[in-house]
Amino acid sequence: MKPDTQYLHTGNEVDPLYGASSVPIYQASTFHQGFDDEVLYDYARSGNPTRAALENIVATLEGGVRGFAFSSGMAAITAALLILPSGSHVIACEDLYGGTFRALTRVFTRLGIETTFVDATDPQNIARALRPNTKAVYLETPSNPTMRIIDIRACAEIAKGAGAVTMVDNTFMTPYFQKPHELGADIVLHSATKFLGGHSDVIAGVATVNSDALAQEMYLIQNGFGAVLGPQDCFLVMRGIKTLGVRMRQSEATAIRLAAFLREEPQVQRIYYPGIKEHEGHATHMRQATGPGALLSFTLRDEDAVRAFVKRLKLPLFAVSLGAVESILSYPIRMSHAAMPEEERQKRGITAGLLRMSVGLEDIEDLIEDFRQAFAAL
Numbered sequence: 349m350k351p352d353t354q355y356l357h358t359g360n361e362v363d364p365l366y367g368a369s370s371v372p373i374y375q376a377s378t379f380h381q382g383f384d385d386e387v388l389y390d391y392a393r394s395g396n397p398t399r400a401a402l403e404n405i406v407a408t409l410e411g412g413v414r415g416f417a418f419s420s421g422m423a424a425i426t427a428a429l430l431i432l433p434s435g436s437h438v439i440a441c442e443d444l445y446g447g448t449f450r451a452l453t454r455v456f457t458r459l460g461i462e463t464t465f466v467d468a469t470d471p472q473n474i475a476r477a478l479r480p481n482t483k484a485v486y487l488e489t490p491s492n493p494t495m496r497i498i499d500i501r502a503c504a505e506i507a508k509g510a511g512a513v514t515m516v517d518n519t520f521m522t523p524y525f526q527k528p529h530e531l532g533a534d535i536v537l538h539s540a541t542k543f544l545g546g547h548s549d550v551i552a553g554v555a556t557v558n559s560d561a562l563a564q565e566m567y568l569i570q571n572g573f574g575a576v577l578g579p580q581d582c583f584l585v586m587r588g589i590k591t592l593g594v595r596m597r598q599s600e601a602t603a604i605r606l607a608a609f610l611r612e613e614p615q616v617q618r619i620y621y622p623g624i625k626e627h628e629g630h631a632t633h634m635r636q637a638t639g640p641g642a643l644l645s646f647t648l649r650d651e652d653a654v655r656a657f658v659k660r661l662k663l664p665l666f667a668v669s670l671g672a673v674e675s676i677l678s679y680p681i682r683m684s685h686a687a688m689p690e691e692e693r694q695k696r697g698i699t700a701g702l703l704r705m706s707v708g709l710e711d712i713e714d715l716i717e718d719f720r721q722a723f724a725a726l
């Protein structure tokens with residue numbers, strides 16, 4: 349099946365009991381058991397049919413063997429990292445979501461799990477950072493927020509050679525544009541709060557794995573720690589996935605036009621968008637993904653310019669988050685990367701003039717008009 353058909357006909361088959369058009373919300377914490385029966389579901393932390401439907405859908409879309417739905421993207425990321433034994437060493441790309449950076453540097457260190465951050469745009473930096481106890485390579489591409497591109501296949505090969513698992517946060521691209529399992533990733537992670545859910549109305553996370561052995565490990569953590577996604581939220585994410593293709597295509601088309609507009613705008617000092625030919629890593633990105641996606645970042649002169657611009661803008665939400673039907677403009681130093689020390693932010697180009705735009709479904713003419721009038725105030 350082509351993706352658009354897959355989003356509608358994977359796991360959303362007609363309900364066998366009543367013919368309902370969508371998966372029912374099984375709002376139940378427990379399930380009756382015949383005294384000697386083997387039951388599929390016994391307690392909803394361990395398994396719930398609505399959650400199982402979502403988990404199967406995402407596993408199928410990502411090409412993994414099994415999926416796991418969690419109460420947030422951070423819960424999914426934490427669960428993946430918790431499969432590592434204490435004393436493990438992790439190699440992570442240096443330009444990653446601030447919450448993941450915080451978990452690695454302030455929480456996992458307590459378990460004796462140490463992380464080396466490298467510029468993974470050169471996969472040899474991963475090879476150079478390997479230690480005998482390296483158990484995982486953790487990547488985000490395009491990275492957050494400066495859209496640096498990492499060659500997933502090359503990094504996964506290095507990790508595999510060293511006996512480490514490769515984890516890829518695929519939140520920005522979704523399986524519509526990029527399928528990390530096909531490129532060698534063992535665990536794919538999502539903040540399903542973003543494009544999968546797509547409507548800024550649910551906090552959710554998903555992980556998919558490419559082997560039964562990893563599935564067992566992830567299930568142990570999911571059931572053992574219990575940060576599962578509730579059935580109503582599973583339903584919302586499934587509903588979002590039905591329109592994933594059409595949303596991603598439309599938002600990307602608008603992002604391409606917005607990037608072209610921003611390139612001509614004198615107030616914009618720099619644009620970070622994988623769809624621009626001169627963007628570093630553009631060729632690698634277009635080899636491993638089918639499109640540049642709906643996110644772009646750009647820099648203005650300084651914080652004062654950002655303040656004046658944001659105050660004049662009318663359409664985008666000025667908010668934390670991304671990947672929704674409405675455009676969301678965010679200010680990484682105060683939002684997604686507030687958890688990262690200033691010195692680390694500077695190293696990554698996350699400056700006071702940097703804004704990140706998640707392009708939604710508004711008409712491009714209206715977005716450009718809004719941007720134009722806000723730039724006029726600078």
Ligand SMILES: Cc1ncc(COP(=O)(O)O)c(C=O)c1O
Pocket residue numbers: 420421422423445447488492517519520538539540541551552553669684
């Ligand atoms: C790339 C990326 N990964 C993970 C997360 C964390 O997800 P959540 O907020 O659903 O816990 C975010 C949240 O912004 C994100 O942008």
